[in-house]
Structure formats: structure tokens, C-alpha cells
Amino acid sequence: MNNFSLKTLSISVIAASLVSSLVFAGNDMTKSLPKVAEKAASFSQFVADYDKDKSNTLSTAEVAKNDVLTKNFAKIDENGDKEINKEEFKQYLANMKKTLL
Numbered sequence: 001m002n003n004f005s006l007k008t009l010s011i012s013v014i015a016a017s018l019v020s021s022l023v024f025a026g027n028d029m030t031k032s033l034p035k036v037a038e039k040a041a042s043f044s045q046f047v048a049d050y051d052k053d054k055s056n057t058l059s060t061a062e063v064a065k066n067d068v069l070t071k072n073f074a075k076i077d078e079n080g081d082k083e084i085n086k087e088e089f090k091q092y093l094a095n096m097k098k099t100l101l
Ligand SMILES: [Ca+2]
Pocket: 051, 052, 053, 054, 055, 056, 057, 058, 059, 062
């Protein structure tokens, strides 16, 4: 009898902590983080700020003001043409989100 109720108790404790960690993950990770990342870093925003020659891609010279993009340029520029295009930037953001989550 005692053994049974102890088991039930520990199961409900485990279930409760699982639920609360899921709620935490739901609130803090899956909702707010991607929103923040999208707001702070949309490609069109970067193009508006940095794309001096209106090519719709960003060269190393154009992102020179931005430390993060400069440091990660080689990583973001997947096809190695020394320009970051929209697809490459989207891929970079997606990878960044995966790392954060
Ligand atoms: Ca450009």
C-alpha cells in the first residue's frame, strides 16, 4: 500500500515538473526568441541600412560597420561570391535560432 502511493506521488511530481518545464520552454524559447531575432535582424532592414550600391546583396565593404556580420561573413556567404544574399542571410538566421534553442 505504502509503496504504491509513494510511486504515485513521485510520478505526479515528475509529471508536474515536466509540465512546468514545457510551459517555460513554450513561453521563453519558442515564442519570444524568434520574434526578437526577426525584429532585430531582417534582411530587408540590413539592405536598407547597408546596401550602398542597391544590389540587394551585401558585400564585405557594405557590412564593415557591422561587427557581427563582418566576423561571420565567410560563414554566412555559403557560395563564396563575397556577397550575402537574402537566402544566405535567412539560412544564417535559421542556424542562429537552432543554436539558441
Ligand atoms: Ca550591395
